[in-house]
Amino acid sequence: MMKEVSILLRKEILLESRQKHALNSLILYLVSTVFVCKLCFRAIPDPGSWNALFWIIMLFSSINAAGKSFVQDSRARFIYLYSVASPQAVIISKVLYNILLMLLLTGIGFLVYLVLLGNNPVQNMPLFLLNAFLGSIGFSAILTTMSAIASRTSNSFTLMAVLSFPLILPLLMTLIRISKNAIDGIDSSVSYKYLFVLAGINVITAVLSYLLFPYLWKD
Amino acid sequence: MNIQKNWWKLLASLLLLYTVIMGFAGEVPARDILNETIRNLYFHVPMWFGMISLLFISVIYGIRYLNKGKAEDDIYAREAAHTGVTMGMLGLITGSLWARYTWGTWWTPDTKLNGAAITMLIYFAYFILRGSVEDEQKKARLSAVYSIFAFVMMIVFVLILPRMEDSLHPGNGGNPGFSKYDLDSKMRMVFYPAVLGWILLGVWILNVRARLAKMEEIVLNNDLEMKEL
Numbered sequence: 001m002m003k004e005v006s007i008l009l010r011k012e013i014l015l016e017s018r019q020k021h022a023l024n025s026l027i028l029y030l031v032s033t034v035f036v037c038k039l040c041f042r043a044i045p046d047p048g049s050w051n052a053l054f055w056i057i058m059l060f061s062s063i064n065a066a067g068k069s070f071v072q073d074s075r076a077r078f079i080y081l082y083s084v085a086s087p088q089a090v091i092i093s094k095v096l097y098n099i100l101l102m103l104l105l106t107g108i109g110f111l112v113y114l115v116l117l118g119n120n121p122v123q124n125m126p127l128f129l130l131n132a133f134l135g136s137i138g139f140s141a142i143l144t145t146m147s148a149i150a151s152r153t154s155n156s157f158t159l160m161a162v163l164s165f166p167l168i169l170p171l172l173m174t175l176i177r178i179s180k181n182a183i184d185g186i187d188s189s190v191s192y193k194y195l196f197v198l199a200g201i202n203v204i205t206a207v208l209s210y211l212l213f214p215y216l217w218k219d
Numbered sequence: 220m221n222i223q224k225n226w227w228k229l230l231a232s233l234l235l236l237y238t239v240i241m242g243f244a245g246e247v248p249a250r251d252i253l254n255e256t257i258r259n260l261y262f263h264v265p266m267w268f269g270m271i272s273l274l275f276i277s278v279i280y281g282i283r284y285l286n287k288g289k290a291e292d293d294i295y296a297r298e299a300a301h302t303g304v305t306m307g308m309l310g311l312i313t314g315s316l317w318a319r320y321t322w323g324t325w326w327t328p329d330t331k332l333n334g335a336a337i338t339m340l341i342y343f344a345y346f347i348l349r350g351s352v353e354d355e356q357k358k359a360r361l362s363a364v365y366s367i368f369a370f371v372m373m374i375v376f377v378l379i380l381p382r383m384e385d386s387l388h389p390g391n392g393g394n395p396g397f398s399k400y401d402l403d404s405k406m407r408m409v410f411y412p413a414v415l416g417w418i419l420l421g422v423w424i425l426n427v428r429a430r431l432a433k434m435e436e437i438v439l440n441n442d443l444e445m446k447e448l
Contacts (some may be wrong), residue, residue: 086316145368149361153351166340167369188232198377208371212364215285 004085008093013100013147022068030061030109047121047183054113055176058135059168066143067160069094070151082217091213095144095206098204102136123185131178131191134198138171141205148216162172171205174198228423234416241409248406253309259317261409265417267335272418273303273425274342278370281363291433293359296366297349300429302421304342311335331388334377341369 016023037053044050081090110132114120122128143164149158174197181191222229242261277299284292314332315325326332348365352358 061237145364149348149365152357152361154347154353155351159348159351160405162344163365166337166344167372169337170379175377201375204371204375205368212367215360215364 004089005092008089009096010096021071026065026107029064030105031112033057034112036117045116050121051176051180051183058106058109062102062139062143062163063161065101065105066098066147069098069144069147087214087217091209095140098144099137102140106132106136121183124182127188127191128179128182131175135175136204141209142168145209171201198201227419231416231419231423233407234412235420238413238416245409246405256320259313261413263310263313263317265367265414266306268414269417269421270303270306273299273421274370281366284359284363294432295429298432299425300342300345303426306421307339329388337376338373341373
């Protein structure tokens, strides 16, 4: 099982490194969005809005990135995967791969956001980064399953967003709450219960994805 | 009518008759601001109990479908979601009317209201998902998976969010819930039967809708066979 997962994960990374345009387009999407925001807002003096805008940008980029995780597999390749790998290994490797992708995007997104929008209001940087790390895991767990559902339908692109938005809201509200605390420099101990909630949401969504994916997989 | 099988329909009718009579004509405590709107307790709150019960039934049938793959279970899951959403919409309307007369606004971005709105969004997405798959079995499977995922996330949302922010809604953030108003327990005597009555009515509607849907399917299949002949 572990071996299967690691092989599939390596396959994903290898494919990505061979078709760099896919990853580059995601990064460009992210940078352009931040730039559009910069030109529209000029400056955001209110830390609350600064925070909310950052997470909204990350939400859209993540949905865009995760939406590709099953769509790009052609039908023939899907049947091949189906015959050689177990569904559990496939979902674990896809979620792990998306976690790496989300971490990369969040990292780049945060840097670009800081550089372009200036005036860094974050006072408790370790908490902010920990929050962003946990958030990337949660995004990946929810969005990978939604992408698996959406990819089996006829209008997968719109459906991906429609299915994901309401489900991702609990996660997003918790993320925004914690990072607002980090921005205001409130002591980390106040945010512990929210971090606990965040970890809980991550575990629940990961377990649900693991249990439900085999039913999406067979055709 | 077979009483042994359909006693609960009779019970639902009697409970709702009692609710409507006692709800509009019964004695309620006179309170500032709330005044007569306190009667909304018998109509607005049970809608949410009904909605959650029906959505729960929908998820149970979804799980059953994934286990056994019987088309009938999918019909029940779909119709339960339909009925649940209808009750949710009625809950939104009755709540909105109530808010107009007590808070002075139709809608306010409050955690409980947000939770209700998100539940509606989730289930609208569920119907759109159903609409965008042609194959019946695939449709049933995908929507069952989504409804299980969505129901769990909805429960998480309803449990977590009100604890994170204050709410204007009765029963939250220092605002008295109905339990403070009914120390004489007169309202309880109407409220609990009302909840049971509305839930039973929801199940009844589900029952009728599912039977109708099954019949439509049979008629459709017969038509197809006739055409082939």
